[in-house]
Amino acid sequence: MTHHALGVAGSYPLLYAIWLLPLAGAVACWAFGPQLRVFAGALGSATIGASFVATILSWGHAVQRTGGLQGAHQHLGAWLRGFDFGLLLDPLSLIWALIITGVGFLIHLYSIGYMSGDRAFARFFAYMNFFVFAMLTLVLSDNFVGLLVGWGLVGLASYFLIGFWFERPTAVAAARKAFVINVVGDVAMLFAIFIIFAAVGSVSYGDVFANPGALGSSLLLACICLFIGAAAKSAQLPLHTWLPDAMEGPTPVSALIHAATMVTAGVYLVARCWPLWNASPDAQTIAGTVGGLTALVGALLGSAQWDIKRILAYSTMSQIGYMIMGVGVGAYEGGVAHFFTHAFFKAQLFLAAGLVIHALANEQDVRLMGGLRRRMPLAFWAMTVGVLAICGIPGLSGFFSKDAVIFGALEHGHPWLYAIGIGTAGITAYYMFRMLFITFFGDYRGAMNATDLGIPATEAQALSSAANEPPHGTQHHAPAWLMNAPVALLIVPSIFAGWLLVGGDGSPWHRFFSGEFRTVTVSAPLNELMTSVMVLAVVAIGVAIAYWRYASAPALANAPARLQRESARMPVALRELLYFDTAIDLLFVQPAIGLGVIFGRALDPHVIDGAVREAVLSARWLGHLFRSFQTGLVRAYAVIMIFGVACFVAYYAFMGRLVTH
Amino acid sequence: MNEAALPVAILNYVALSAVVLFIGAAGVMLRRNPLIMLMSIELMWNAANLLFLAFARAWLNNAGHIFAFIVITVAAAEAAIGLAIVVVVFRASHTVDVDEVASLRG
Numbered sequence: 063m064t065h066h067a068l069g070v071a072g073s074y075p076l077l078y079a080i081w082l083l084p085l086a087g088a089v090a091c092w093a094f095g096p097q098l099r100v101f102a103g104a105l106g107s108a109t110i111g112a113s114f115v116a117t118i119l120s121w122g123h124a125v126q127r128t129g130g131l132q133g134a135h136q137h138l139g140a141w142l143r144g145f146d147f148g149l150l151l152d153p154l155s156l157i158w159a160l161i162i163t164g165v166g167f168l169i170h171l172y173s174i175g176y177m178s179g180d181r182a183f184a185r186f187f188a189y190m191n192f193f194v195f196a197m198l199t200l201v202l203s204d205n206f207v208g209l210l211v212g213w214g215l216v217g218l219a220s221y222f223l224i225g226f227w228f229e230r231p232t233a234v235a236a237a238r239k240a241f242v243i244n245v246v247g248d249v250a251m252l253f254a255i256f257i258i259f260a261a262v263g264s265v266s267y268g269d270v271f272a273n274p275g276a277l278g279s280s281l282l283l284a285c286i287c288l289f290i291g292a293a294a295k296s297a298q299l300p301l302h303t304w305l306p307d308a309m310e311g312p313t314p315v316s317a318l319i320h321a322a323t324m325v326t327a328g329v330y331l332v333a334r335c336w337p338l339w340n341a342s343p344d345a346q347t348i349a350g351t352v353g354g355l356t357a358l359v360g361a362l363l364g365s366a367q368w369d370i371k372r373i374l375a376y377s378t379m380s381q382i383g384y385m386i387m388g389v390g391v392g393a394y395e396g397g398v399a400h401f402f403t404h405a406f407f408k409a410q411l412f413l414a415a416g417l418v419i420h421a422l423a424n425e426q427d428v429r430l431m432g433g434l435r436r437r438m439p440l441a442f443w444a445m446t447v448g449v450l451a452i453c454g455i456p457g458l459s460g461f462f463s464k465d466a467v468i469f470g471a472l473e474h475g476h477p478w479l480y481a482i483g484i485g486t487a488g489i490t491a492y493y494m495f496r497m498l499f500i501t502f503f504g505d506y507r508g509a510m511n512a513t514d515l516g517i518p519a520t521e522a523q524a525l526s527s528a529a530n531e532p533p534h535g536t537q538h539h540a541p542a543w544l545m546n547a548p549v550a551l552l553i554v555p556s557i558f559a560g561w562l563l564v565g566g567d568g569s570p571w572h573r574f575f576s577g578e579f580r581t582v583t584v585s586a587p588l589n590e591l592m593t594s595v596m597v598l599a600v601v602a603i604g605v606a607i608a609y610w611r612y613a614s615a616p617a618l619a620n621a622p623a624r625l626q627r628e629s630a631r632m633p634v635a636l637r638e639l640l641y642f643d644t645a646i647d648l649l650f651v652q653p654a655i656g657l658g659v660i661f662g663r664a665l666d667p668h669v670i671d672g673a674v675r676e677a678v679l680s681a682r683w684l685g686h687l688f689r690s691f692q693t694g695l696v697r698a699y700a701v702i703m704i705f706g707v708a709c710f711v712a713y714y715a716f717m718g719r720l721v722t723h
Numbered sequence: 724m725n726e727a728a729l730p731v732a733i734l735n736y737v738a739l740s741a742v743v744l745f746i747g748a749a750g751v752m753l754r755r756n757p758l759i760m761l762m763s764i765e766l767m768w769n770a771a772n773l774l775f776l777a778f779a780r781a782w783l784n785n786a787g788h789i790f791a792f793i794v795i796t797v798a799a800a801e802a803a804i805g806l807a808i809v810v811v812v813f814r815a816s817h818t819v820d821v822d823e824v825a826s827l828r829g
Contacts, residue, residue: 694825696760700751 074123074134077149079116080159081198083109088191095184103174106187110170110194114163117156124156125574132578135204146266150204153575157398158201158330161405165321166194168548172413173314175545176420186226190318193219197323201330205266206255209331213251213291216324217244223319224311236307243304247294254287267334274341285338285345288331289352296328297379298356298386303643305379306363309371313416316371320378321409326401329382332389333398336579340392349390350471354479354486357383359640361489365496366636368517368629369426370415373497377452378408380490384467387479393470394579399571400467403451403459403559410552411448417441417545418501422508428497429515429625433506442502444549449498451556453491453601456594462560469593475584480593487597491604499612504621515622516629736777744770755820757809761802768798 087109091102098105123134133152140146151159170190177186196219200212217240225237255265261277261284262270277284292298297305305325309316319325332339332349339345360380367373381404388397418434418441419426435442451458454465468483507515562571588596611617617624638644693699743766750763772791779787812824 692828694828696757696821696824697752697755700760704748704752 074120074136074149074151076116076120076123077134077136077151077202080113080120080151080163081149081195081202083113083116084163084191084195084198088188088195091184091188091191095188098184100178100183102184102187103170103177106191107167107170107174109191110163110167113194113198114160114167117151117159117163120151121156124151125153125576132576141207145207146205147208148204149202150267151202153578154330154333154398155201157402158326159198161321161326161402162194162197162201162323165405165409165552166190166318166323168551169314169317169321169409169413172317172416172545172548173312175542176314176416177312182226186223186312189219189222189226190314193223193318193323197327200327204268206258206270207265209334210248210251210255213295213327214248216295216327217241217248220244220308220319220324223315224308226311226315230310233310236304236310240304240308243294243301246301247291250287250290250294254284254291257284257287271335271337274337277338277341281338281342282344285335285342286348288335288338289345289349292328292331292349292386293352295331296325296382296386298328298352298383299359300642300646302356302360302379303639303646306367306372306375306639309369309375313371313412313419316375317409317412317416320375320412321405325378325382326385326405329385329389329397329401332386333394333579336389336392336394336581339390340581346391346474347476350387350474350476350479351390353383353386353388353390354471354476354482355383356380357387357486358482358489359383361486361493363636363639365489365493366632367493368429370418370428370431370497370501371412371426373428373493374408374411374415377411377490377494380486381408381452384464384483384486387483388467388470391471391474391476391479392581392583393467393474394581395571395575396463396466396470398575399560399563400460400463402562403463403556406552406555406559407448407451407458407460410444410549410556411452413545413549413552414441414444414448417444417549420545425508427512427517428500429517429629430508430510430512431501431506432504432508432621433502435502437506438502440546440549444553445498445502447553447556449494451560452494453605454487454597455601456598458557459555459560461594462563465590465594465597466563468597469590472588472593473583474581484593484596484600488600488604491601492608495605495608496612499608500625503613504618507622510622514626516626733777733781736773740770740773740777743767743773755822757805757812757819757821760821761805761809764805765798765802768794768801 087106090109091098091106095102120134126132126134133150133155135151136149138147138149170187173186173190177183180186193216196212196215198212199215200209203209203212221237221241224240225233227233228237257280258270258277259265261280262273264270274281290301294301308319311319339349357380360376360378360383364373364376364380367376381400385397385400385404388394388400390397417438418431421438421441422431425431447458451460454461464483464487468480468487471477471483472480562574563569565572611624612621635641747763747766747770750766751760754760754763772794775787775791775794779785779791809819813819816824818824
């Protein structure tokens with residue numbers, strides 16, 4: 063049995079419970095959906111809840127450190143000699159497992175209310191449970207192959223859930239897009255595993271991380287391949303285009319994808335493979351730069367959206383960019399901390415948005431909202447806390463983790479990324495408050511004519527038809543507390559989760575990881591306090607601009623006209639989403655279509671079909687030849703036969719003469 | 724080799740057999756009446772039999788006699804089947820011209 067540097071090679075069967083309970087729930091909901099009916103929601107939530115409890119119970123084992131080995135380990139079996147599969151729960155995977163099952167449980171509870179009356183209620187919970195199971199496979203695996211299996215299952219689960227309302231062509235297209243882009247990442251991961259196995263001869267984390275130097279010159283290539291996988295899953299440039307489209311799924315799905323599962327897998331991957339990144343400064347620069355640029359681009363695009371879920375989607379992209387930047391440059395604890403806090407406030411933002419969307423019969427365009435502060439106080443306050451947290455207002459969770467990431471960039475010698483991080487914080491404040499102000503302040507605009515608000519006529523048509531035909535029935539509703547309680551509960555960690563980071567090296571967060579991550583820092587020209595001050599200044603500017611444009615008295619007075627003007631004057635580059643979709647279309651989709659056309663018009667009919675046709679023709683020609691012998695004249699047959707016999711006789715007579723001579 | 728067992732030289736038998744075989748073959752190839760063709764086939768059988776018996780006598784080897792009996796048996800069977808076919812074909816096509824019974828032409 064291999065000895066794992068990460069995790070004690072041993073037996074801790076409770077890990078089976080954490081891992082397999084969601085799968086059991088998924089199978090049960092899948093197989094017995096018609097029998098379970100509304101109880102499918104309760105069953106699905108209960109299995110996730112039980113998994114969460116099992117995770118909590120494993121806490122002590124996960125953080126214990128015996129003789130340099132850390133965490134709880136459960137051996138699963140060997141595929142081939144040298145391919146030992148197992149489950150590993152160490153501090154890093156514990157953080158993820160807690161979020162996946164904990165926040166996942168709240169989202170499941172919320173879904174019971176949100177999805178009540180949907181005709182595929184049980185199927186929804188089967189998929190959700192399967193998603194949680196896939197994500198747990200990803201984070202609990204103790205080797206790269208298991209990681210890749212989880213990686214692929216997560217992509218499959220996202221395909222199921224994004225395309226959950228498969229009657230909508232847009233949802234099907236979005237699901238397909240997400241799956242295809244994810245597969246790009248999967249393939250890159252596969253190549254990374256090939257490279258690692260070729261160099262190290264093992265795929266277990268322990269063996270690979272024990273000596274990253276064994277990878278030699280292929281280290282950077284392995285890191286890049288791993289990072290392509292991370293970028294596809296975590297919506298980093300330029301593979302982010304599936305994320306906003308994924309908003310076609312039901313809102314709880316968005317919350318699950320964005321907060322608890324899926325998009326943070328890339329952050330996990332980089333944090334998990336920290337010894338590789340530490341050993342390769344080039345890989346650190348690549349990951350950090352891509353993360354920083356993603357944060358910036360996501361924030362820019364978020365400022366130009368009108369769909370409440372798309373605004374949140376781009377904010378996720380931007381925040382994941384922060385996380386990747388953090389773990390990329392080497393600020394592992396900061397990056398993971400930002401994942402931890404982001405999971406709470408992003409789940410809360412999505413679930414609050416879901417309350418709004420649910421109440422407005424699937425209306426998602428913020429221009430048709432407004433003034434909801436008085437009508438939906440819980441959604442308003444939840445959204446406000448989420449917005450304050452994501453902007454990094456002091457005291458709320460985002461403040462601590464985001465500053466840790468931004469300062470980490472400087473601390474690890476990347477001043478440009480530091481600058482990008484600070485600037486992006488301002489844009490983040492602008493677009494989040496923009497969303498808050500447009501949605502909840504002023505007067506309700508839902509009854510207004512959509513075109514008066516600057517919504518293009520075609521889009522307005524689509525919106526109204528979507529609103530008129532809610533995909534899930536509204537005839538019977540689950541109790542409101544099922545949706546309200548998770549939102550209210552999430553307010554607590556959204557505010558307080560960041561306090562775990564207070565205290566520098568003595569903070570609970572640092573002690574939790576107990577020196578698992580080792581990094582080299584350079585002496586920073588600015589200290590952490592000054593960083594916070596600068597971030598706050600930029601955030602204040604962003605909030606002020608948002609207030610001036612959307613919430614000040616003159617702005618509120620003629621809000622419809624201003625919104626219409628802003629819609630009309632939106633820069634083309636932003637409206638076209640900075641041309642990422644266009645570029646991917648030109649670079650990959652069109653060539654693929656062109657290749658298809660070549661095959662369809664030239665290769666297939668003329669080469670493949672041609673060969674088949676030639677074979678048929680030659681068979682027919684041979685048939686003609688042999689058919690002509692069949693004259694049907696008995697006497698002709700007799701002549702041929704006698705001639706043949708004569709030939710034989712002549713031959714043997716001749717040969718006989720040869721032999722006797 | 725003991726040729727004294729034969730009063731006539733062996734070459735005469737061979738020549739006669741060849742002539743009979745040729746007549747039979749010509750009959751099969753040239754005549755269109757199936758009955759005549761069957762009779763021609765019998766001629767060819769008998770040419771073979773003549774050779775078997777002549778050589779058996781010449782070399783004092785009884786194997787030739789045995790083969791002659793086998794040939795007679797097979798010829799009888801062949802004649803029976805052949806005549807049956809001729810009858811069936813005649814019933815079906817009302818003709819005794821083999822050239823007109825050519826429905827199996829490819």
